Amino acid sequence: MEQILNYPFNSSLILRKKKQLKNYLLGARTDFLEKNVAILGGSTTSEVISVLEIFLLANGIRPTFYESEYNMYYEDSVFENKALKDFNPEIVYIHTSNVNIKYYPKMSSSHEEIEEFLEKEIQKFKLIWKSLEPYNCSIIQNNFELPIHRSLGNLDCYDERGKTYFINRLNLEFAKFANKNSSLYINDINYLSSHMGLEKWSDLNLWFTAKYVLSFEAMPSLAHNISKIIIAIYGKSKKGLVLDLDHTIWGGVIGDDGLNGIQLGNETAAGEAYIYFQNYIKELKERGVILSIASKNDHENALLGLSHNDSVLKVEDFNTIKANWNPKNSNIAILAKEINIGLDSLVFLDDNPAEREIVRNTLPTVSVPEIGDDVTKYLTFLEGESYFEVVNILADDLYRNKYYEIDKKRQEDLVMFQSYEDFLISLNMSAKILKFEKDSLERITQLINKTNQFNLTTKRYTSVEVEGFMKNQSFITLFGSLDDKFGSNGITSLLIGKITREQCFIDTFLMSCRVLKRGMELAMFDTFVKQCRENNIKEIVGTYIPTSKNKIVENLFKELGFELQNENELKSIWVLKTESYLMQNKYIRVN
């Protein structure tokens, strides 16, 4: 049944079967992330919400909705609003569109008047966003779709009185503002509507009968897009891409056709299409998506193909290459372990429907789009699903592949040592462990939302909430970055403690799997205990909340010297007297 929600969306069926879909999805899993989502509409939102709910459920988020009265988006956000306050929104989605533009230029408008109109429209939205700040929520804001009818014709896009021109300027202002504001996210309906075509996107009949600004057919695309932004905010987007080789990243079969026989390069149309595809994949890699290969080929042949002069993707672009004759599902399971990435973070691309089916059936959490066997269509499906949606690109994303490369060197080095201790000493590690600071908030938030394994409580927070901890005196916040002789690992560990009189409760303690088994958690905890002592904290209380992924830390508190206070299947509570704690970090110089 979930197949209905795959790209290309069968709008008709989704709308018809939405109630059955909802019931099915609610029964399909139990580990939903619960989120309060407020929808503030500048037009009718009822059906948009129903479809959004389905797409969120399909992605593991169970929403509770607040829906503004018709066209009350401005009033609901700007004026005192007890109902919204009580609702406590974590996400506010502002569903406005070009029907909500009040001050369009007129034919008689002077340049100055038009500038004033633009300013008024921008100020209206800035006031809305500002007014929502106290809710500490993430704001998703539609930009504007172009007008379907333009009485000025082509001139509409370059005469300052044109609606198209005016809307393009508004969209640019939105973009600039969102770029500077970390809790504002743009839902790019300008792109969505042009991708679909304005003629299909809008339905004037539906506008006049029910005040929907978009057609029923467009609603699944809109809802899917919003859901992907929300998923990206909570760090649940995909992280890795596994590629087949023959007929997927080049045309032909390297083992049969040889280096000069495969289609790659500008000599043929197909060869060019594969280059186009490879360029896109390379862009994904450059912004932090981890690439690997699962191919039925001799390993030497795989390397041979990648050595092709025209190949954009080179051997070193791939974190892991599994080219052998084993089943792909077992190769994918192995490479996921090697990269240390969850299967549910992987997307698998293969032109062969049988391989896709096997992987889909044996590894149900791996995403396997039905890309077909036409290279010019692969990206349509890959993009249609928005697997790799991101809400920002941090320095850490750009370096991610570098980190993995360095780590490979570290692993190679490891075998040369007699003992693991000797290896740790040889790394010459140093750490910076500091209180949360403004410049690092985005990365801190990213870690909070992405880290699954070394994570005691798996609590998720938005950047606004994290900033709240940073500013609040009754919280001890620490983030740590670890360097060694091979290079930097970036910010990889966090600790948040809430002070209540002489006790400090560990709200969050996590570490990226990038630095497991290096003793970083000890350096972090030592620093934490020192700060607790400085704050006259007598007792530290730790909670371990088991999930399907964080088994590796089930004994952490015990190892740190905590005593078990009580335990049930949902959590265990641990206590440590600060005075009796002995510092445990041995291998890392701190600050």
Added chain:
Amino acid sequence: MDKSEILNRVNEIFKDTFDNEDLVITEATVASDIAEWDSLNHINIMGHVQREFKIRFTLQEIANFKSIGDIVLAIQGKLT
């Protein structure tokens, strides 16, 4: 297409819309007969009907529908 076939297909739409497998409608059924048949659901039903039969209603036609019979008749008119 004869009226009973159209009515059957419209009935399927109603079952989906109100998530009720046992729902039976007749040409005499009107909005007040089904508790959840409000104006927003009416719009949804109009959408489903137009997609199911690949037809378009005008604003005037939608405004004039009073019963299932009216809708069935309008569909039949568009299909012939």
